[in-house]
Amino acid sequence: MDVHPHPSHARAGVFQCSHAKSAENRARVLALQAEVLEGLRQEFASAQDGLARAHRITSEAAGRLVQAFAQMSSAVHTLDELLETHESTMPAELHGELRALAIMMSTTSVLATESLQFEDLNAQLLDEVDARLKGLSHLSANLAAPSIDHQGHAACPAGAALDALATTLRTGLDELHTVKRTVLQRSLDPGEVDLF
């Protein structure tokens, strides 16, 4: 459907609608609104699907990295034990080089331990964005609801229906505001420590 203003309207600059024209315009607006709503629904669904896939992929990658890290840590531990056991029989130069290697790997493991925690921060951030998207999707669908009835005609809720709609929209907004922001970190720098 053409979402741009009708060219003749743009040229005239004014709307002088007959009853028939008015009905036609209303039908066009309703069709446009329905199309945009459907487009929004699809976009929200696509964004949520993307988030879910990002969550799965990063979790799987982090899980594999953790396994690799565990093996590396085990190797460092074994190397430390071997160095201790064979210190007296090993050439001093070789022992020194292997000791330096073990220290370097130990230092690297500290960095890896800090860095792998990205998965937890990332997962929480994705959950938060997902919750906001769900809220926005729900809200946008409800926001457009009063202007189109089930038959695609213009609707005008009143009384109890209007109150119910207001409550639904208010609840939707409140739910959006209550989505927890559990991750404020902007980097992987280690956080504060506080003993009570």
Added chain:
Amino acid sequence: MAHVKTALVVDDSSVMREMVAQTLRKAGFELKLGANGQEGLDRLAGTAVDLIVTDVYMPVMDGITFVKAVRSRPEGRKVPILILTTETKPEIKQQGKAAGASGWIVKPFNPDMLLQVVAKLLP
């Protein structure tokens, strides 16, 4: 024979559980693991631990509720409990302190720093 210290690590992130567990294993701890507060309580049933490290935001039972539950048990009154969380808001930290936590560490943690804190709590 020397007493082997045991730690309970509770976090819904398997990566975090493993990172904390590996750090504590290097310091000689035996580990019990749980994915939420309720699992943490289940792991504690009938056994004593020397240290607990728990997250705050978890499904089923959150960390603050878990700390309160541990403190309500006779065997859990004195065990050091470290909260390890992304949360930085002072009011939530206060809730953890009021629940009975011994300390608050903001993620990501540095393994050397964690072991220093543990050494202070378990001389």
